[in-house]
Amino acid sequence: xxxxxxxxxxxxxxxxxxxxxxxxxxxxxxxxxxxxxxxxxxxxxxxxxxxxxxxxxxxxxxxxxxxxxxxxxxxxxxxxxxxxxxxxxxxxxxxxxxxxxxxxxxxxxxxxxxxxxxxxxxxxxxxxxxxxxxxxxxxxxxxxxxxxxxxxxxxxxxxxxxxxxxxxxxxxxxxxxxxxxxxxxxxxxxxxxxxxxxxxxxxxxxxxxxxxxxxxxxxxxxxxxxxxxxxxxxxxxxxxxxxxxxxxxxxxxxxxxxxxxxxxxxxxxxxxxxxxxxxxxxxxxxxxxxxxxxxxxxxxxxxx
Amino acid sequence: xxxxxxxxxxxxxxxxxxxxxxxxxxxxxxxxxxxxxxxxxxxxxxxxxxxxxxxxxxxxxxxxxxxxxxxxxxxxxxxxxxxxxxxxxxxxxxxxxxxxxxxxxxxxxxxxxxxxxxxxxxxxxxxxxxxxxxxxxxxxxxxxxxxxxxxxxxxxxxxxxxxxxxxxxxxxxxxxxxxxxxxxxxxxxxxxxxxxxxxxxxxxxxxxxxxxxxxxxxxxxxxxxxxxxxxxxxxxxxxxxxxxxxxxxxxxxxxxxxxxxxxxxxxxxxxxxxxxxxxxxxxxxxxxxxxxxxxxxxxxxxxxxxxxxxxxxxxxxxxxxxxxxxxxxxxxxxxxxxxxxxxxxxxxxxxxxxxxxxxxxxxxxxxxxxxxxxxxxxxxxxxxxxxxxxxxxxxxxxxxxxxxxxxxxxxxxxxxxxxxxxxxxxxxxxxxxxxxxxxxxxxxxxxxxxxxxxxxxxxxxxxxxxxxxxxxxxxxxxxxxxxxxxxxxxxxxxxxxxxxxxxxxxxxxxxxxxxxxxxxxxxxxxxxxxxxxxxxxxxxxxxx
Numbered sequence: 001x002x003x004x005x006x007x008x009x010x011x012x013x014x015x016x017x018x019x020x021x022x023x024x025x026x027x028x029x030x031x032x033x034x035x036x037x038x039x040x041x042x043x044x045x046x047x048x049x050x051x052x053x054x055x056x057x058x059x060x061x062x063x064x065x066x067x068x069x070x071x072x073x074x075x076x077x078x079x080x081x082x083x084x085x086x087x088x089x090x091x092x093x094x095x096x097x098x099x100x101x102x103x104x105x106x107x108x109x110x111x112x113x114x115x116x117x118x119x120x121x122x123x124x125x126x127x128x129x130x131x132x133x134x135x136x137x138x139x140x141x142x143x144x145x146x147x148x149x150x151x152x153x154x155x156x157x158x159x160x161x162x163x164x165x166x167x168x169x170x171x172x173x174x175x176x177x178x179x180x181x182x183x184x185x186x187x188x189x190x191x192x193x194x195x196x197x198x199x200x201x202x203x204x205x206x207x208x209x210x211x212x213x214x215x216x217x218x219x220x221x222x223x224x225x226x227x228x229x230x231x232x233x234x235x236x237x238x239x240x241x242x243x244x245x246x247x248x249x250x251x252x253x254x255x256x257x258x259x260x261x262x263x264x265x266x267x268x269x270x271x272x273x274x275x276x277x278x279x280x281x282x283x284x285x286x287x288x289x290x291x292x293x294x295x296x297x298x299x300x301x302x303x304x
Numbered sequence: 305x306x307x308x309x310x311x312x313x314x315x316x317x318x319x320x321x322x323x324x325x326x327x328x329x330x331x332x333x334x335x336x337x338x339x340x341x342x343x344x345x346x347x348x349x350x351x352x353x354x355x356x357x358x359x360x361x362x363x364x365x366x367x368x369x370x371x372x373x374x375x376x377x378x379x380x381x382x383x384x385x386x387x388x389x390x391x392x393x394x395x396x397x398x399x400x401x402x403x404x405x406x407x408x409x410x411x412x413x414x415x416x417x418x419x420x421x422x423x424x425x426x427x428x429x430x431x432x433x434x435x436x437x438x439x440x441x442x443x444x445x446x447x448x449x450x451x452x453x454x455x456x457x458x459x460x461x462x463x464x465x466x467x468x469x470x471x472x473x474x475x476x477x478x479x480x481x482x483x484x485x486x487x488x489x490x491x492x493x494x495x496x497x498x499x500x501x502x503x504x505x506x507x508x509x510x511x512x513x514x515x516x517x518x519x520x521x522x523x524x525x526x527x528x529x530x531x532x533x534x535x536x537x538x539x540x541x542x543x544x545x546x547x548x549x550x551x552x553x554x555x556x557x558x559x560x561x562x563x564x565x566x567x568x569x570x571x572x573x574x575x576x577x578x579x580x581x582x583x584x585x586x587x588x589x590x591x592x593x594x595x596x597x598x599x600x601x602x603x604x605x606x607x608x609x610x611x612x613x614x615x616x617x618x619x620x621x622x623x624x625x626x627x628x629x630x631x632x633x634x635x636x637x638x639x640x641x642x643x644x645x646x647x648x649x650x651x652x653x654x655x656x657x658x659x660x661x662x663x664x665x666x667x668x669x670x671x672x673x674x675x676x677x678x679x680x681x682x683x684x685x686x687x688x689x690x691x692x693x694x695x696x697x698x699x700x701x702x703x704x705x706x707x708x709x710x711x712x713x714x715x716x717x718x719x720x721x722x723x724x725x726x727x728x729x730x731x732x733x734x735x736x737x738x739x740x741x742x743x744x745x746x747x748x749x750x751x752x753x754x755x756x757x758x759x760x761x762x763x764x765x766x767x768x769x770x771x772x773x774x775x776x777x778x779x780x781x782x783x784x785x786x787x788x789x790x791x792x793x794x795x796x797x798x799x800x801x802x803x804x805x806x807x808x809x810x811x812x813x814x815x816x817x818x819x820x821x822x823x824x825x826x827x828x829x830x831x832x833x834x835x836x837x838x839x840x841x842x843x844x845x846x847x848x
Binding site: 299 | 360361362391392393394395396399400402404407408409410411412413421422425426456458469472
């Protein structure tokens with residue numbers, strides 16, 4: 001287990017380093033931040049002073065060396081836009097996204113598992129039809145469209161819910177609902193398929209021959225076996241929300257990491273972009289680790 | 305009071321599939337009394353399991369449909385009961401064990417829990433269930449029951465898993481135990497132990513036992529009465545010994561005649577001269593597991609060498625090592641004075657066509673997306689020197705006739721054939737290379753006895769016609785007895801005994817060979833009863 005963890009950490013660390021190098025140099029290609037931060041009529045001296053202050057005059061390689069040296073002391077640099085430590089900005093936004101992801105994925109997982117299992121138990125029944133309908137809708141409706149339509153209907157026309165922000169529970173309903181649809185459809189289908197497989201397995205036949213009740217066959221004998229492929233997809237979907245549900249966060253003005261990322265790229269706030277990438281990478285690393293642990297927990301045959 | 309404990313009357317079951325309606329069983333009637341063992345004997349597709357599935361309510365409806373009949377349990381018609389009533393009977397009054405215990409135990413729950421669940425489902429308290437589960441594990445001979453309670457199915461051996469299934473089935477003291485091919489996946493020595501355990505438990509509890517099998521030997525060992533099924537119908541029923549002695553129906557006779565192990569054994573061959581292939585000191589390790597511990601073997605031209613052994617003996621590893629499908633760790637395989645293990649890939653490629661293999665399961669070894677013509681002619685695509693393209697069609701037709709199929713079948717796909725026919729295709733494919741040696745890895749094990757006899761006959765004919773040699777890997781001793789010239793007995797990666805087939809079967813020298821032969825079941829109930837008595841006496845004489 002320990003060597004497994006070590007190997008994983010090293011592999012992830014190496015790819016993270018590569019990513020930092022790539023992003024550091026590529027983001028510089030987008031242009032000079034000076035033009036965005038100073039007024040159009042700012043004097044040449046002022047511009048020069050701005051560049052000097054933030055070190056943009058040095059050769060790129062020197063800038064990179066300085067960045068890495070700071071990084072080694074866990075100094076992630078200052079945000080240009082907000083004039084405070086980049087990491088502070090990122091962690092604040094990440095907290096919001098984490099909440100959003102946790103709430104959404106909990107609702108998605110519970111409902112997809114219950115409806116998907118019942119759909120698999122009676123193929124062609126009411127739950128099965130619901131499952132097929134929702135997954136089709138989920139897969140085909142683009143989220144930016146859903147988000148805008150939802151705002152038009154529920155916020156603008158009906159005045160039931162606010163359009164954006166995070167003040168109360170009501171603020172969360174629309175973003176969570178829109179984020180819910182796609183992973184729900186996807187996970188539902190995986191649960192259903194996996195469960196149909198499991199329910200036709202030999203050990204379920206044994207359970208029926210034992211006289212085990214249907215509910216117990218589905219949720220005790222079936223579900224634990226059916227969960228293995230499902231967990232992979234859940235982790236994958238959770239990671240994609242954690243990485244920034246860019247569209248949904250932007251449309252609903254949600255102060256999460258996706259919105260921060262877009263804003264920072266547009267405003268060439270390089271240190272924040274890099275910090276976002278590092279936090280996301282860490283989140284995905286932890287996510288994958290949790291998936292592996294969940295595998296081992298569910299299936300005694302899997303050991304690391 | 306009902307006439308019988310369980311009685312199936314005029315049962316007919318259909319399955320509606322895309323290809324049409326299949327009548328799985330038609331007007332089947334049988335009954336089972338307390339304390340007796342009834343065997344339903346039949347080959348694959350005979351419908352032998354269907355009536356038992358109907359009793360257990362395991363037939364999925366749709367696509368299945370019970371079109372007629374009654375199933376009386378203590379005089380009550382089970383087919384008229386509510387689903388909840390049926391559920392309450394399963395496990396409590398009628399329990400069932402299956403062929404492949406690894407697949408039939410839930411892989412992610414501890415076995416103690418799985419056995420206890422049988423009892424808690426039928427109303428026992430968790431605490432009592434747990435303590436009885438422990439007693440049951442002890443009763444069926446699982447070592448260290450306390451630790452075993454917390455283990456998972458994959459941590460047991462095949463024989464132990466079947467014992468776990470039996471412990472689970474007997475947890476609620478059922479009146480009836482249905483055993484569907486309970487020992488088919490097990491080694492002979494383990495099979496004998498499991499059948500003996502079932503017999504003992506039946507005598508202890510007085511339960512009625514319904515045994516579903518394809519194996520005359522199992523019937524001979526354990527059944528009082530037998531029902532013979534063919535194509536969904538009962539063709540004969542009666543006392544097991546009587547049916548074997550005086551089979552009334554032509555199908556029963558055919559089945560009994562096809563049972564292997566009765567043929568004349570060949571005399572010892574002259575083994576002087578140059579061997580076709582010689583393996584010296586083969587070793588193969590998988591991690592810490594030693595699969596082969598220095599195995600030597602010689603195959604003469606035109607000779608059939610059988611390698612027998614139980615699972616884990618290394619017999620399949622040996623076959624794969626000789627063909628270099630798996631590289632052994634050390635040793636030599638000499639063919640034409642060349643060591644197959646050290647020659648260049650190019651040279652090996654040239655020699656590949658001389659050494660062919662026929663695998664156990666033709667469903668998996670034949671590419672489902674290739675026609676029979678493509679499967680057989682692929683040999684000549686790879687080795688174009690064997691046959692110029694214009695002659696392919698003619699030669700494929702010839703080969704198909706040779707293996708007992710028809711030339712026009714060349715355009716079909718593997719799934720359009722039966723298991724026996726598919727194995728014939730696999731043999732035709734091997735023959736297309738015009739090999740000197742064919743390695744058969746359990747090539748007839750998956751086939752029904754009547755088909756098995758035909759395939760063995762085919763292989764034997766080809767040997768005489770082309771002077772082929774065979775390396776015949778098998779666990780089934782009677783088949784080996786009929787087919788082999790020479791027998792190698794393997795255990796735990798080593799050769800225990802080697803000799804001409806007559807010596808091995810009539811005068812085995814090593815205790816392990818003797819034990820294997822003793823555990824092997826004879827299809828004759830009288831012979832089998834005599835062996836059973838002898839075993840019992842031996843047991844009585846042995847110190848406890």
